[in-house]
Amino acid sequence: MEVEDLAARLARGDRRALARAITLVENEATGSARLMKAIGPRVGRAFVIGVTGPPGAGKSSLVDRLTDVYRSRGLKVGVVAIDPTSPLTGGALLGDRVRMVDHTMDAGVYIRSMASRGWAGGLSGAVADVIQLLDASGTDIIMVETVGIGQSDTDVVRVAHAVVVVLMPGLGDDVQASKAGLMEIGDVYVVNKSDLPGADDMVVDLLAMVRGIRGRSPSVLKASAAKRDGIEEVARALDRVRSKFLSSPSEEGDRIRLRSIRGMIIELARRGVVGDLERRAESRLDELALEVSRHALTADEAAAELLGGDARRDARGAARPRREQRTYPAR
């Protein structure tokens, strides 16, 4: 099928076309750039919610409940679940992570799972592509679920318009520490499993933590996805961000839109750089390693060569500015 034909079918909301398009861009197959170009004018309507937090906090359950809320409003929902098939977690089974049995038969809900393994730093770029395809196919709300353990996991939320951090009572001190990176990124903090003891204390702790960070005033709420408690409040907190998003052009709306677009650009660029670097490494790495071992080059110079700089001219001079320019947009 022609790419333009695929784009047209996708634009009409054809689910099979959407699935094909996603596979195409995931594989960076021929035509994927043309496809993204073809759908370009249709991108920008969907509201993207990043849902992150420690393993087992109830992210999928909350996404499922929020899907109920949005469906009851007649909105089309897309869910992208990032599957952390890392050696650490042992590789959870796909179906195990997407607790959305209620919605699998609903034509207004599209669920896609993406394995985090194998992307070598390019995962968020791939997610950015999938988001654009869902957007172009007429999806109103896109939720991206990712486990908030490492940097690469939370990088994904850069592309979101709003970020929900899901936590649960009874997390030990270790987890408190690892939450550090999560304290800066949430628009809405949900202490899920409020049916278990300790939720109120945790809300108090969280409020103290996020209010301690200058310029931040996220919502802190408790909920129980299992008992369907507090879900409307979470949806309302997200509505406040979404209505700003929808009010664009406006100062706040533009800020939210542009932040996400900056995130997409940087993540797509990073995917390109990482892919490029891997291809170069394949052909040059052995030779460069030998040169370093013979002291013909320093490891820094070899790295600069791999990046395309001229190591013999001025390795540090060529490599340094690139590295220092690699700043990411703050959320």
Ligand SMILES: Nc1nc2c(ncn2[C@@H]2O[C@H](COP(=O)(O)OP(=O)(O)OP(=O)(O)O)[C@@H](O)[C@H]2O)c(=O)[nH]1
């Ligand atoms: N008691 C209680 N259990 C819950 C609640 N929400 C989810 N759970 C349970 O907690 C477990 C993990 O829920 P998930 O929704 O899969 O959590 P998750 O954060 O998506 O988990 P991972 O994707 O594996 O990181 C499941 O057994 C859920 O049934 C809740 O509100 N209360």
Ligand SMILES: [Mg+2]
């Ligand atoms: Mg999950």
